[in-house]
Amino acid sequence: MKTIFSPDQMLHAPQFEVSDGKLEPAKEIPSRAQMVLDRLKAVQFGEIIEPRSFSLDPILKIHASDYIEFLSDFWRLWTEEGRTEQEAFPFVWPVRQLRTDIVPDQIDGKLGHYSFDAGTPMGPHTWTAVRRSAETALTGAAMMAEGARSAFALCRPPGHHAHKSFFGGYCFINNAAVAAQYLRDHGAKRVSVFDVDYHHGNGTQAIFYDRADVQFLSIHADPKVEFPYYLGHADEKGVGEGEEFNLNYPLPHGTPWEVWSRALEEGCASIEAYKPDVLVVSLGMDTFEKDPISQFKLKSEEFNLIGERLAKLGLPTLFIMEGGYAVEDLGVNCVNTLTGFRQR
Ligand SMILES: NCCCNCCCCCC(O)(O)C(F)(F)F
Numbered sequence: 001m002k003t004i005f006s007p008d009q010m011l012h013a014p015q016f017e018v019s020d021g022k023l024e025p026a027k028e029i030p031s032r033a034q035m036v037l038d039r040l041k042a043v044q045f046g047e048i049i050e051p052r053s054f055s056l057d058p059i060l061k062i063h064a065s066d067y068i069e070f071l072s073d074f075w076r077l078w079t080e081e082g083r084t085e086q087e088a089f090p091f092v093w094p095v096r097q098l099r100t101d102i103v104p105d106q107i108d109g110k111l112g113h114y115s116f117d118a119g120t121p122m123g124p125h126t127w128t129a130v131r132r133s134a135e136t137a138l139t140g141a142a143m144m145a146e147g148a149r150s151a152f153a154l155c156r157p158p159g160h161h162a163h164k165s166f167f168g169g170y171c172f173i174n175n176a177a178v179a180a181q182y183l184r185d186h187g188a189k190r191v192s193v194f195d196v197d198y199h200h201g202n203g204t205q206a207i208f209y210d211r212a213d214v215q216f217l218s219i220h221a222d223p224k225v226e227f228p229y230y231l232g233h234a235d236e237k238g239v240g241e242g243e244e245f246n247l248n249y250p251l252p253h254g255t256p257w258e259v260w261s262r263a264l265e266e267g268c269a270s271i272e273a274y275k276p277d278v279l280v281v282s283l284g285m286d287t288f289e290k291d292p293i294s295q296f297k298l299k300s301e302e303f304n305l306i307g308e309r310l311a312k313l314g315l316p317t318l319f320i321m322e323g324g325y326a327v328e329d330l331g332v333n334c335v336n337t338l339t340g341f342r343q344r
Pocket residue numbers: 019020119158159160161169170171197198199200226227284286293322323324
């Protein structure tokens with residue numbers, strides 16, 4: 001299994017985040033990717049290659065053009081308005097009953113229009129890193145379309161909270177959604193996206209919610225008690241043609257392997273019934289017992305079992321990295337998953 005990664009993805013280096021209403025040191029930092037790279041090299045897991053270049057077209061199949069234009073122009077607009085802060089935080093949003101048909105002219109109004117939380121600052125090189133992270137996912141998808149049985153897109157910044165037209169939860173471009181769409185456009189009739197990150201993949205769900213050609217499944221902390229809060233309940237099954245192709249498995253704080261693995265089983269059964277041509281896995285390691293911002297209890301050796309179970313589906317599988325903040329253990333837990341998958 002090859003890994004795809006570009007050092008440009010390190011250029012997004014947030015210093016702070018607003019988490020639980022407090023300004024704290026940022027969690028989604030470049031060293032997350034470094035730890036995974038180090039572990040891949042330490043165990044000689046396999047070749048690590050740089051992503052290919054892509055035009056914006058495959059990204060624009062998923063995201064709105066005004067949103068992508070905003071992301072790519074933002075830092076110029078920010079500095080042109082004389083803002084000197086080294087990272088920009090949204091602090092006001094068009095929540096229910098407010099208007100989103102008019103995008104404000106002033107940069108803070110724009111920032112809120114195109115985001116959903118205060119925990120995802122933008123810096124001078126965010127766009128470069130985010131575009132390269134999406135190209136890492138696209139390169140993995142292209143390799144799968146060219147016949148690879150598996151690939152690991154070491155994406156960072158992550159993507160599964162990014163919606164069609166707004167960012168949040170450390171995510172700007174939805175890497176897994178862009179990859180799934182690329183696979184649909186290059187031979188796959190049906191694609192399953194299985195999100196095993198601790199947090200609900202609200203962006204990926206919303207993007208494919210009315211579609212039958214991409215099945216979305218997510219095991220995550222119950223949104224009644226956990227970020228991103230406002231999507232991810234079990235009654236969200238899809239809409240229109242997409243009815244029944246969205247499956248959420250919300251679980252309580254404190255969930256151990258014994259419970260988590262039952263949801264994994266249910267998800268795998270649904271994927272087998274759907275019979276996709278390819279599986280995309282949104283791979284977050286924040287289900288780990290020592291993760292500083294999460295409250296599931298998976299142990300490092302149980303990540304191997306995740307990989308083994310997914311391998312039993314016998315599908316071409318593209319792993320796309322999402323979250324995981326126990327940085328010291330992130331490399332081991334990520335490579336354990338990939339090792340479990342490959343050992344079968
Ligand atoms: N007490 C709640 C604090 C929530 N802080 C933001 C958590 C963002 C999680 C991001 C992620 O792990 O889902 C991703 F995969 F996208 F990176």
